Amino acid sequence: MSFALFAAGVATFALLYCTQALLPAISADLAVTPDQASWTVSAATGALAVAVLPLSALSERFGRRAMMTASLCGAALVSLAIPFAPGLGWLIALRAVQGVALAGVPASAMAYLAEEVRPKALVGAIGLFVAGNSIGGMSGRILTGWVAQLWGWRAALGTVAAMAVLAALAFRMLIPKARNFTPSPLSPRAVARTVAGHLSDPLLRRLYAIGALFMTVFGAVYTVIGYRLIDTFHLPQGVVGSIFLVYLVGTVSSANAGRLVGRIGRRGALYLAVGTTAAGLLLTLAPSLVAVLLGLVLITAGFFAGHAVASSAVSRIAKTGRAQASALYQTSYYLGSSVGGALGAVAFHAMGWSGTVLLGLCAVLGASAITLYGTRAAHSEHRARIAHPAGPSLAGIRLTGR
Structure with missing residues (x-):
């Protein structure tokens, strides 16, 4: 079962970002600008x-296994x-x-x-799925x-398509039939009520916004970095693709995010992630390939840590409708990726790499401001609870968590 989900993760994320490393080649071959080519990712x-x-919501009615199978098969066929x-x-x-086809897997x-x-094996199973995402x-x-x-880029996309077809077949052969799934009737009104309840929670709203802003930075940087490496440092396409090995740093930082939260709290971890990401952005402005690569390491470490902290907090805070709470986080997260990739390419086309960095710094500043607001709100709730022990609501108490 775990290896089936690993294969699903590999296929999903290999396909989702398959054009990102190829944008300079697509721009050159189709005679389009970076901001136009970036839409193949966004x-x-x-x-x-x-x-x-x-x-x-559909998976609640028709089953998770059926939804993931349909998603992977549909996405693999489109990839061909x-x-x-x-x-x-x-x-x-x-x-x-x-x-659209791929959305059924994370959903x-x-x-x-x-x-x-089994509960004791759940962490390991989720870890293997996340590893598949990262490796894919x-x-x-x-x-590519x-x-x-x-x-050429068309052959590269064909290679990824073949890999995705093999991964989809492996998933279908390895995934066992669901034993504990109970279909639920489709109820758009119930889903709408649950979603409205999550969106009315100020803490969840802040976490959704933080996830989107972190992904705005990440999407902007990695959509445009290929152009900078080729235009400024004259690296070949294969080496530019290999730059994504930096993702291994993110795997380490996300895996240690829980330990970091335990030591300095959720907001402390977010401040550290924001600072690390900002330092990396500034470092990439240097006219040195070593400095740019080190900057990418810091950006990647900061992003993955911030994402891990925010996404895990959503799962912990939502007491009901956790599937919808997580889906809302993924919606904001991938919207941030889409907007970041498009705007980052527009900024690069207009101002060069410094424009992309400026966009990233604005997003980092937004995430920092939201975290600071949450810190002040928590302190205010804490002082109010001390002054009026019987007064605060349960929602207020929950907001004081680190």
């Missing part, structure tokens, strides 16, 4: 963001057509369809594991970079 992540919540897209418009449209995977895996995203970018250098 269309997929934006469509996924929009589709996650409704597909999570993408290398033959005649122009940028068709490429963007197919990538949007692919994003269902965690719920499936929670229902089918990283290997897809690295593979080297294949594109040898045979």
Whole structure:
């Protein structure tokens, strides 16, 4: 079961970001600007963001296993057509369809594991799924970079499509039938009430915004970094794709986020993630390849730590409708990726790399301001509880958590 979800994670994230490392090659071949080419990434992540919540509701009715199988098969079939897209418009449209298809996996995977895996084995199973996400995203970018250098970007996308088809087949063969799933009737009103309840919670709103802002930085930087590395440092396409090995740093930082929260609290961890990301952005302005690479390491470590802290807090804070709470976080997260990629490319086209860095710093400043507001709100609740021990509501008490 765990290896089936690992295969699903590999396929999902290899496909979702398959054009990101290829943007300079796509721009050169199709004679389009970076901001135009960036939509091949933003269309997929934006469509996924929009589709996650409704597909999570459908999985309650038709089953997690069926939803993930349909998603992977649909996305793999679309991936076989993408290398033959005649122009940028068709490429963007197919990538949007692919994003909708892929949304069924993040909409269902965690719920499936929670229902089918013994509690003692759940952490390990989720860890293997997350590892599949990371390896899929990283290997897809690295593979496309080297294949594109040898045979062009269309061949690179065909290679990723073949890898996704194999991963989808492995998932279908390895995934066992659900034993503990109980279908629920589709109730749009009930889902709407649950979503409205989550959106009315100020702490959840702040966490959604923080996740979106962190992903805005990450999406902007990694959508545009290929252009900077090729234009400024004249690196070949294969080496540019290999830059995504930096993701391994993120795997380490996210794995240690829980320990960090235990030592300095949730908001302390967010402040550290914000500071690390900002330092990395500034470092990439230096005219040195070593400095740029070190900056990417810091940005990646800061982003993954911030994302891990915010996403885990959502799961802990939501007492009811956790699937919808997590789906809302994923919606904001992938919207941040879509917006960040598009705006980061626009800023790069207008102002160069400094424009992309400026956009990232603005997003980091926004995340810092939200965290600071939450800290002050928590302190105010704490003082009010001391002054009036019987007064605060349960919601107020919950806001004082670190």
